[in-house]
Amino acid sequence: MNPEFLPWIVLFLPLCAAAVIALFTQRNRELSAALSIGAVVAGFILSVIFRSCVGWEPAARESATTWLSIGDFQVDFGLRFDPLSLMMLLLVTGVASVIHIYSWGYMKEDRSVPRYFACLSLFTFSMLGIVLANNFLQLFIFWELVGVSSYLLIGFWFERPAAADAGKKAFLTNRLGDFGFILGILLVWASLGSLNFGVLQENLAANPQALGALATTGGLLIFCGAMGKSAQFPLHVWLPDAMEGPTPVSALIHAATMVAAGVYMLCRVFFLLNIPGSTALAVVAWIGGFTALLSAVIAIQQNDIKRILAYSTLSQLGYMVMAVGLQGPVSAMYHLTTHAFFKALLFLGAGSVILAMHHEQDIWKMGGLRKKMPVTFWTFIVGTLALSGLPPFSGFYSKDSILAQAAEHQNWPLLILGIGVAALTPFYMFRLVCVAFLGSPKSDAVHHAQESPQGMLWPLRILATLSIIGGFIGIEQIYGKQFPGQHVEETVSFLQELTAPFVHAPLTAASSLLAVLLGLTAAWALYWKAAIDPLPAKLGALSRAMRNRFYFDELYEATVIRFHDLLAAMAGWFDRWIIAGVAVRGTHGTTELVGRALRLLQTGSLQTYAFLFAMGVALVLYLALK
Amino acid sequence: MNIGLEHYLVVSALLFALGLTGVIVRRSLLVIYMSLELMLNAANLALVAFSRFTNNLDGQVFVFFIITVAAAEVSVGLALIVALCRKRQTAHIEDLRTLKL
Numbered sequence: 001m002n003p004e005f006l007p008w009i010v011l012f013l014p015l016c017a018a019a020v021i022a023l024f025t026q027r028n029r030e031l032s033a034a035l036s037i038g039a040v041v042a043g044f045i046l047s048v049i050f051r052s053c054v055g056w057e058p059a060a061r062e063s064a065t066t067w068l069s070i071g072d073f074q075v076d077f078g079l080r081f082d083p084l085s086l087m088m089l090l091l092v093t094g095v096a097s098v099i100h101i102y103s104w105g106y107m108k109e110d111r112s113v114p115r116y117f118a119c120l121s122l123f124t125f126s127m128l129g130i131v132l133a134n135n136f137l138q139l140f141i142f143w144e145l146v147g148v149s150s151y152l153l154i155g156f157w158f159e160r161p162a163a164a165d166a167g168k169k170a171f172l173t174n175r176l177g178d179f180g181f182i183l184g185i186l187l188v189w190a191s192l193g194s195l196n197f198g199v200l201q202e203n204l205a206a207n208p209q210a211l212g213a214l215a216t217t218g219g220l221l222i223f224c225g226a227m228g229k230s231a232q233f234p235l236h237v238w239l240p241d242a243m244e245g246p247t248p249v250s251a252l253i254h255a256a257t258m259v260a261a262g263v264y265m266l267c268r269v270f271f272l273l274n275i276p277g278s279t280a281l282a283v284v285a286w287i288g289g290f291t292a293l294l295s296a297v298i299a300i301q302q303n304d305i306k307r308i309l310a311y312s313t314l315s316q317l318g319y320m321v322m323a324v325g326l327q328g329p330v331s332a333m334y335h336l337t338t339h340a341f342f343k344a345l346l347f348l349g350a351g352s353v354i355l356a357m358h359h360e361q362d363i364w365k366m367g368g369l370r371k372k373m374p375v376t377f378w379t380f381i382v383g384t385l386a387l388s389g390l391p392p393f394s395g396f397y398s399k400d401s402i403l404a405q406a407a408e409h410q411n412w413p414l415l416i417l418g419i420g421v422a423a424l425t426p427f428y429m430f431r432l433v434c435v436a437f438l439g440s441p442k443s444d445a446v447h448h449a450q451e452s453p454q455g456m457l458w459p460l461r462i463l464a465t466l467s468i469i470g471g472f473i474g475i476e477q478i479y480g481k482q483f484p485g486q487h488v489e490e491t492v493s494f495l496q497e498l499t500a501p502f503v504h505a506p507l508t509a510a511s512s513l514l515a516v517l518l519g520l521t522a523a524w525a526l527y528w529k530a531a532i533d534p535l536p537a538k539l540g541a542l543s544r545a546m547r548n549r550f551y552f553d554e555l556y557e558a559t560v561i562r563f564h565d566l567l568a569a570m571a572g573w574f575d576r577w578i579i580a581g582v583a584v585r586g587t588h589g590t591t592e593l594v595g596r597a598l599r600l601l602q603t604g605s606l607q608t609y610a611f612l613f614a615m616g617v618a619l620v621l622y623l624a625l626k
Numbered sequence: 627m628n629i630g631l632e633h634y635l636v637v638s639a640l641l642f643a644l645g646l647t648g649v650i651v652r653r654s655l656l657v658i659y660m661s662l663e664l665m666l667n668a669a670n671l672a673l674v675a676f677s678r679f680t681n682n683l684d685g686q687v688f689v690f691f692i693i694t695v696a697a698a699e700v701s702v703g704l705a706l707i708v709a710l711c712r713k714r715q716t717a718h719i720e721d722l723r724t725l726k727l
Contacts (some may be wrong), residue, residue: 604724607650607651610650611648
């Protein structure tokens with residue numbers, strides 16, 4: 001059989017599962033879950049088979065059919081196979097499989113399990129569509145589908161107003177970015193005449209100045225889309241609120257789907273951004289760097305376990321976007337991949353804790369969970385170390401690759417910023433670990449906490465293994481094939497893999513390691529056995545600002561939303577009084593008034609009618625004979 | 627005195643005006659009905675006069691038709707008036723003014 005058929009199956013399996021669940025098995029919890037889990041696990045297995053059939057660099061780069069053709073304009077519905085999409089395919093199906101399996105343990109008690117799994121499958125389908133899309137239009141459609149399914153999942157517990165609002169906020173914020181994105185797509189299409197990624201790349205390679213003066217504008221418009229999906233400043237506000245969704249959904253959104261889509265898209269169209277003379281990449285790098293720093297600082301003073309992780313995701317996404325901006329898509333994708341492993345692990349670990357604590361999420365009400373939940377604790381520690389960037393955990397290698405990229409481009413401000421964030425990351429993560437897992441219990445709920453069932457622990461173990469080994473299994477080399485000319489470590493032995501960063505850029509690696517150790521020690525000193533947070537007392541107003549997320553929500557409330565409300569009120573007034581009032585009611589009112597007046601002529605008396613009739617005839621005769 | 631077409635036409639016009647006035651001002655349905663017949667016959671008189679003075683028989687044929695139709699109309703109209711009188715116990719036009727919005 002032609003192996004090109006396999007990815008089509010992988011793509012549409014989750015959609016079929018979602019459709020079957022939504023239409024037929026709404027009442028059967030076990031069957032619904034089995035369908036959804038089966039679809040995504042089968043997808044993963046088929047992806048592995050496909051990969052081993054065609055290798056990382058398949059001869060056939062596309063498998064497409066014409067979807068619609070209007071005049072000269074033709075759009076394909078097709079799949080693209082290159083190292084980037086194949087690796088992402090494995091990553092998305094793999095991490096999604098693990099999260100699906102975990103979900104069954106986490107959501108078992110919920111009353112709308114089938115709806116949950118249907119949405120989850122739809123989400124996986126949309127993300128796979130983005131990964132495999134071979135043209136901009138198809139990518140945009142799946143891009144929006146991700147938006148819709150994230151809305152459904154973030155607002156899954158829609159009975160809670162906070163969850164419903166968070167879903168709306170995520171959707172609308174994304175729409176804002178997508179508006180720029182579609183403008184960018186139209187601009188690219190208008191100036192390059194195609195939407196297909198392969199064709200676009202060839203056209204640009206043949207004529208790098210094809211976009212001319214619009215290169216920067218186009219790049220930035222496309223980046224707008226990534227800004228929304230990957231939650232970059234100033235559109236970062238939706239991501240922390242998205243924590244209202246069930247925890248496995250947060251894991252899925254934060255690890256392999258949704259937020260990864262933005263970075264993936266930037267790498268997919270990297271050739272459009274990396275045009276000589278375009279300043280788009282510089283803007284991208286600075287926005288990424290600023291987001292990384294801003295959210296790392298906010299994370300320090302959050303008390304909700306999921307919110308800390310959410311801000312850490314924001315911060316890591318900032319790193320990835322910064323890497324793209326520093327012309328390092330390989331580093332960005334590398335960090336995206338390792339981040340997918342350990343962020344999924346951390347969220348699933350947090351989910352395990354939240355379930356054990358009966359949906360208590362405040363870390364200051366936990367404490368001493370290490371003994372109660374050993375597996376969760378140890379896997380969480382692995383995730384924390386990987387996120388903090390301590391060798392030999394995977395996070396160190398990918399983060400170092402980004403910092404080395406900054407050093408290579410001699411962008412010292414961003415390098416220092418990156419190292420600063422590298423120091424903040426272990427600080428907030430070990431604050432979380434010290435407060436929630438170590439020390440003494442801070443509430444009664446801890447005494448009743450129990451380790452989660454095996455169905456939830458195995459996903460943790462799998463992800464923990466991947467988080468440990470992610471740095472030296474050649475992920476970077478795979479992405480390196482996609483972007484020839486990028487620096488990739490050429491290694492032959494395991495030991496070389498392990499020490500590669502220190503050989504390649506010793507100063508960067510050493511300083512980032514030093515920063516990590518500094519952050520770790522600081523967190524240890526401050527929070528080891530702390531019963532209350534010592535920082536508010538020390539930092540005062542600054543700590544309050546951090547806890548309130550630097551008042552971004554309030555700022556938007558006062559400016560954007562106020563302005564929007566004003567605009568809406570004006571539009572409402574115009575509609576009510578001008579359109580409905582004058583135009584519609586005016587016409588109808590005039591007609592009715594005239595009608596009422598004319599009605600007075602009808603007396604019901606036959607003789608009046610006869611008289612008027614005779615007068616009329618006389619008038620006509622007079623006019624005709626005059 | 628030589629009697630010409632004008633005389634006939636003047637008589638016909640007077641008859642027609644008389645009939646119209648009767649239709650407009652009289653109150654009894656039956657009288658209105660007779661006034662209507664007067665108007666028809668005014669037209670007949672004009673047609674016959676025209677026919678006679680132009681030596682053309684078309685007008686007279688027309689009159690026969692009108693008389694026939696008028697006879698039929700009278701039978702239907704009288705029947706309606708009888709039915710109305712039975713239902714409303716009145717033949718006065720002021721009592722019959724429901725024909726309005």
